Amino acid sequence: DVVVTQSPLSxxxxxxxxxxxxxxxxQSLVSSDENTWLNxxxxxxxxxxxxxxxxxxxxxxxxxDRFSGSGSGTDYTLKISRVxxxxxxxxxxxxGTHWPKTFGQGTKLEIK
Amino acid sequence: xxxxxxxxxxxxxxxxxxxLSCAASGFTFSRSWMSWVRQAPGKGLEWVANxxxxxxxxxxxxxxxxxxxxxxxxxxxxxxxxxxxxxAEDTAVYYCAIGEGAVWGQGTLVxxxx
Numbered sequence: 001d002v003v004v005t006q007s008p009l010s011x012x013x014x015x016x017x018x019x020x021x022x023x024x025x026x027q028s029l030v031s032s033d034e035n036t037w038l039n040x041x042x043x044x045x046x047x048x049x050x051x052x053x054x055x056x057x058x059x060x061x062x063x064x065d066r067f068s069g070s071g072s073g074t075d076y077t078l079k080i081s082r083v084x085x086x087x088x089x090x091x092x093x094x095x096g097t098h099w100p101k102t103f104g105q106g107t108k109l110e111i112k
Numbered sequence: 113x114x115x116x117x118x119x120x121x122x123x124x125x126x127x128x129x130x131x132l133s134c135a136a137s138g139f140t141f142s143r144s145w146m147s148w149v150r151q152a153p154g155k156g157l158e159w160v161a162n163x164x165x166x167x168x169x170x171x172x173x174x175x176x177x178x179x180x181x182x183x184x185x186x187x188x189x190x191x192x193x194x195x196x197x198x199x200a201e202d203t204a205v206y207y208c209a210i211g212e213g214a215v216w217g218q219g220t221l222v223x224x225x226x
Contacts, residue, residue: 037212039212041157041213048207048216048217048219049149049216051212051213051215051216054212054214060214094157094212096212099171100174101159101162101212102159103157103159104156106156106157
């Protein structure tokens with residue numbers, strides 16, 4: 001199975017400051033159709049996960065533009081330009097290129 | 113509005129069975145890959161199974177192969193997960209999701225315990 005490793009696992013951030021989460025995979029996530037199936041999810045406390053970013057850098061509908069995704073190959077990053085109180089929760093990256101689809105361990109973002 | 117509503121969870125003894133359902137609305141169900149993803153209490157996310165649009169292609173996590181089976185009924189806009197030979201480690205909230213997780217339901221809790 002493809003192992004997906006996130007860092008940091010805990011991310012205390014001051015309101016209004018930027019935040020960054022790294023995601024590394026044990027294999028390239030570029031598929032045979034040349035797509036890269038790397039997604040980012042947010043899970044607020046007590047809620048279902050919500051997808052923020054699909055295929056590395058595409059924001060889902062309704063996702064604020066302070067969220068951005070980038071990366072290639074085996075290294076990917078989620079950035080929040082200015083953290084707001086509603087951003088508190090756990091963030092997961094997920095690779096969908098190889099079966100089984102696998103998630104990172106999650107990064108818990110809290111307000112410092 | 114796109115909606116997914118899971119049902120069928122509950123408390124079951126080890127070795128027992130449950131059938132989860134997911135009622136879909138607000139999108140063209142028959143044109144969408146569908147998935148089941150689970151989350152053990154206090155833990156991360158685990159992709160359990162997915163199925164293509166007409167049900168001809170299915171993938172299951174190795175740890176559930178031979179015990180769980182994903183299926184769908186496009187006429188009823190419904191997704192299913194038949195779970196047999198349940199184990200304590202299957203205890204989790206089970207979510208249905210569209211495709212690569214574009215939309216998720218609220219989840220249904222499965223507890224396997226004697």
